Amino acid sequence: MGLIRLPLRLLSKLNSFLLTIGSVIATLALAFMVAFVIYQIVMRYAFNTAPAWTEEGARFLMLWMTGLVAPLGYRKGGFVAIDLVQTALPRLLSAILSLILLALAMLTLIYAFIIGWSEITGFAGRFATASIYFPWPGAEGLEWIRAPRSYMMASLVVGSVLMISVNIELILRVLAGEGLPSETSVLLDKSKQPVMEGE
Amino acid sequence: MLWMFPFFLLAILVGLPIFFALLVAPGIFLVITDAGSATTLWRNVYNGIGDSFILIAIPFFLLAGEIMNRGGITLRIVDFAQALVGHVRGGLAHVNVTSSIFFAGMSGSAVADTSALGTMLIPEMERNGYSRKFAAAITGASSVIGPIIPPSGILVIYAYVIEGVSIRDLFLAGIAPGILIGLSLMAVTAIFADKFKLPPAKRVEFEHRTLPIHEDILARILARIDMAILLYMFASGYFFVAGLGQEDATQINDIFAPLLAAVAGADGEAPIAIAALIYALPFFAVGELLFMFFRRRMSEERRIIFKRAVLPLQTPLVILSGILFGVVTPTEAAALAVAYALFISLFVLRSMKMSDLPGVFSRAALSSAIVLLLVGAAVAFKTAVAIAQAPDIAAEFVLGLSQNPLILLFLINILLFVVGMFLDVAPAIFILGPILAPIFIGFGVDPVHFAIIMCVNLTVGLATPPMGLVLFMAAAVSGERVETISKAILPFLAVEFIAILVITFVPAISLFIPNLINQVL
Secondary structure, eight states: OHHHHHHHHHHHHHHHHHHHHHHHHHHHHHHHHHHHHHHHHHHHHHSSOOOSHHHHHHHHHHHHHHHHHHHHHHHTTOSOOOOHHHHHSOHHHHHHHHHHHHHHHHHHHHHHHHHHHHHHHSHHHHSEEEEEEEEEEETTEEEEEEEETHHHHHHHHHHHHHHHHHHHHHHHHHHTTOOOOOHHHHHHHHTOOOOSOOO | OTTHHHHHHHHHHTTOOHHHHHHHHHHHHHHHHTSSOHHHHHHHHHHHHHSOSGGGHHHHHHHHHHHHHHTTHHHHHHHHHHHHHTTSTTHHHHHHHHHHHHHHTTOOOHHHHHHHHHHHHHHHHHHTTOOHHHHHHHHHHHHTTTTTSSSOHHHHHHHHHSTTOOHHHHHHHHHHHHHHHHHHHHHHHHHTTTTTTOOOOOOOOOOOOOOOHHHHHHHHHHHHHHHHHHHHHHHHHHHHHTTOOHHHHHHHHHHHHHHHHHHOOTTSOOOHHHHHHHHHHHHHHHHHHHHHHHHHTSOHHHHHHHHHHHTTTHHHHHHHHHHHTTSSOHHHHHHHHHHHHHHIIIIISOOSOGGGHHHHHHHHHHHHHHHHHHHHHHHHHHHHHHHTTHHHHHHHHHHHHOSOHHHHHHHHHHHHHHHHHHSOHHHHHHHHHHHHHHHHHHTTOOHHHHHHHHHHHHHHGGGSSSSOHHHHHHHHHHOOOHHHHHHHTHHHHHHHHHHHHHHHHOHHHHHHHHHHHHHHO
């Protein structure tokens, strides 16, 4: 058992660390998405100009938000599944079924990573985004260049790497005889209500 | 080729998360049949999430709901519902449903409604002599109104999947069916009060509720503006329903002519803002009279409760009027709703602190990421479905069953109800929407009406076992077992199914509001 427990503990720590960072970035991304869209409205009505980058920028952030925080959702059991069969089966069979399902998930994720990687390094990734500019050191100091689409696509690739890591953790948890998180855990997390009135 | 579907269903039933099932099934299908490569799937997931500005509305609506939830707004809404219906027998049950209706106007998610209202109302109901399972059941059953009344993440997704229906029309069409479901739940509660062993009616007492002066003033102003807009809507609705035409409009204009002439500038035209004000004057006047009328019939305590509800209840108005008048896109309206919710809970109600913000934003980011990933996977699945020519095969099959659209609609109701038991709403819309919508639109069913049939049906599925997120949430907040709630919720599900049939076979329920407003505006 120690053979599984130790890597499980280490991986669990690593995942907690990575996913905390991911969650912080995703939170900021959401805040900036709101800001971009509000800015777009203000510019349109107050200054009669429609900035080109707000919409694509918000989509850029949304992709990164998804890629960075969805793995946390997976870890907390937020990916809804029907657990009727698993709870009905005896323990050993249930664990075997869990492992088969996790293996299927793993296969999907690895595929997603391989395809995603070839996409960002390939043809499609080299196209530039329409309106997102990044400062880049050029011949005469910093120049604003258009970001390639791969910067956007990378969000899902990073997401699949994080999810692979979570998936390995989940497999180890089953092997160590621990239960998997159920969807109620992520729901309950949301239901932590504050005190009712602040007035 | 169609084995993809049984495989998909089997994978879900044995417990594979829907996200993976949506990718594994078509992935294997594409590789085996050589109909395409898995790269197509990846591109669809990516484009599905990142290629649309409309989808950004989903995280925004979730965020606005989360802020409202946090910002002490739930209590105000519940108070307001208490003041309206709290005094009848089974008062708190009616309060629960009424609050769900109001809450639906602020958040687009049933699970969030169950969590917000359940945490507050289930313990309160237990204290007042309701059984816990009844309290949990009515909370769950009524929270499905959340995604039907706008704003609604589900309707946004539907408009994203099915081309040719606008979010604006869908939002308008959802209002009446949502209220209908609420009313039918209240009717069941009232009729079977004895059977549910509901406690007798009692006077509603509010513990000391206060209203700071700045909010008082703001609430008074906003309430008057709302009333004027409402009266304007009624007046213009009447104008069209009564079939009045251009001549009558000229007559009405004549009444205002002297006033307009009085303020006219050198060019003989009144400045537009002042002209608008003059036209608005009668509505404000009638509104003021109505306020005076109700004011005398209401205790001081109740007036405060009403005023406290004014600011929170502006959220649905901000969203709807923004979209209705074409001032902003749905996504922008959602962002405005977030900004408004932040503004009032931070600065006016002061029920939220800056330090609460990270938590609120990160929870909203987490739940939207899960939904968005599901949307991406569903887009990929939809592509594979199209490659498998499933829509044609399904259409042939459906048309083979019957040629009578009424019978088919009934069958579809049952199908969607069953699908709703197992699938979450978003994937179900992606999988079945592109297959079913063209068939029924071909039969002459209005696209907007069909959207509502589908969404209401699938949403009610959120409260049905074995996979009802709302049930899980109700169990989580009440501490009652899912199985017990599943039994207690049956009478409500039955009446919701009847309401679905009524919504299906009486198109006017969904369509009269959008039709009327599209004529007026």
